[in-house]
Amino acid sequence: MFDRRHFLGSVAACALAFSALAGSPAAAADPILIRFSHVVAPDTPKGKGADKFKELAEKYTNGAVKVDVYPNSQLYKDKEELEALQLGAVQMLAPSLAKFGPLGIKDFEVFDLPFMFPSYDALHKVTYGPIGKELLDKLGSKGIQGLAFWDNGFKIMSANSKLYTPDDFLGLKMRIQSSKVLEAEMNALGAVPQVMAFSEVYQGLQTGVVDGTENPPSNMYTQKMHEVQKFATLSNHGYLGYAVIVNKKFWDELPDDVRGNLDKAMKESTEYANSIAKEENEKALQAMKDAGTTEFHELTDDERAQWKKVLLPVHEEMASRIGEDLIKQVQAETGAASN
Numbered sequence: 385m386f387d388r389r390h391f392l393g394s395v396a397a398c399a400l401a402f403s404a405l406a407g408s409p410a411a412a413a414d415p416i417l418i419r420f421s422h423v424v425a426p427d428t429p430k431g432k433g434a435d436k437f438k439e440l441a442e443k444y445t446n447g448a449v450k451v452d453v454y455p456n457s458q459l460y461k462d463k464e465e466l467e468a469l470q471l472g473a474v475q476m477l478a479p480s481l482a483k484f485g486p487l488g489i490k491d492f493e494v495f496d497l498p499f500m501f502p503s504y505d506a507l508h509k510v511t512y513g514p515i516g517k518e519l520l521d522k523l524g525s526k527g528i529q530g531l532a533f534w535d536n537g538f539k540i541m542s543a544n545s546k547l548y549t550p551d552d553f554l555g556l557k558m559r560i561q562s563s564k565v566l567e568a569e570m571n572a573l574g575a576v577p578q579v580m581a582f583s584e585v586y587q588g589l590q591t592g593v594v595d596g597t598e599n600p601p602s603n604m605y606t607q608k609m610h611e612v613q614k615f616a617t618l619s620n621h622g623y624l625g626y627a628v629i630v631n632k633k634f635w636d637e638l639p640d641d642v643r644g645n646l647d648k649a650m651k652e653s654t655e656y657a658n659s660i661a662k663e664e665n666e667k668a669l670q671a672m673k674d675a676g677t678t679e680f681h682e683l684t685d686d687e688r689a690q691w692k693k694v695l696l697p698v699h700e701e702m703a704s705r706i707g708e709d710l711i712k713q714v715q716a717e718t719g720a721a722s723n
């Protein structure tokens with residue numbers, strides 16, 4: 385006898401089984417893959433932020449998205465990673481704000497200006513405010529979608545000789561990131577700036593290709609630079625942080641619900657990364673002090689005044705490159721104008 389209820393039940397079961405077949409096994413076998421490449425160690429503010437994004441993105445999309453994080457320049461070095469993103473070989477990066485110049489976007493170098501950001505709070509007025517949003521929007525013309533700003537921290541100067549006053553920099557070969565502002569900064573100090581990929585810095589310092597460099601403590605420690613730098617000055621003369629970016633075509637073509645969940649994961653991992661950055665740097669500095677291989681120096685008021693006298697003119701020098709208006713807007717937000 386035909387049992388209509390049984391028949392309907394079977395159809396429903398079939399439909400369910402089919403949708404399970406179409407959905408989960410296929411989705412599990414073939415999730416949307418995000419390759420997130422970066423150049424620092426996993427145990428840094430950016431490394432931890434990337435791992436947190438992976439965790440949350442996979443959770444909020446129920447596995448429809450898989451995020452593979454490649455730390456330590458495993459996949460690409462500084463310059464290559466931006467090219468790889470534009471070509472779609474990787475989908476997500478978080479390059480330092482100092483590395484966007486070669487892409488033809490000079491505005492981000494405003495973050496490299498010496499003594500521009502007296503604190504994380506001052507910085508956040510820019511990165512969380514309208515200036516930050518406008519800056520991220522500029523990336524669209526390069527096929528890149530800017531998603532967020534992630535903090536690292538304030539830089540210290542290191543070398544194998546003491547760096548107390550600007551005179552101490554005379555003739556030293558100092559490794560910098562690929563930023564014209566950082567080049568001008570080192571020139572102002574009388575040093576010889578040398579652009580070098582992050583993955584090559586340890587060896588460059590060890591072999592004497594360069595004499596010194598600048599970095600937040602977390603980068604210096606996790607790359608073991610303190611083992612090959614006898615002196616460091618806690619100058620906090622400049623900021624280093626990141627823009628988290630994705631390939632725009634990839635992002636735009638994601639299903640709306642997936643993009644929404646990834647937005648949520650990005651928002652929360654940004655909160656996380658920016659909440660740990662300060663402490664991560666403090667811990668790294670303490671670990672280097674404990675290691676005892678580097679002598680750390682606090683600038684006296686007089687020394688700091690000498691650094692500022694030499695470095696603040698870089699703001700004006702770079703106005704034609706970065707844009708005078710942008711520099712003034714940022715100075716007004718951070719109070720740097722009254723330095």
Ligand code: LMR
Nearest residue numbers: 423424479480561582603
């Ligand atoms: C550097 O090259 O010094 C930094 O940009 C590395 C990083 O990503 O923190």
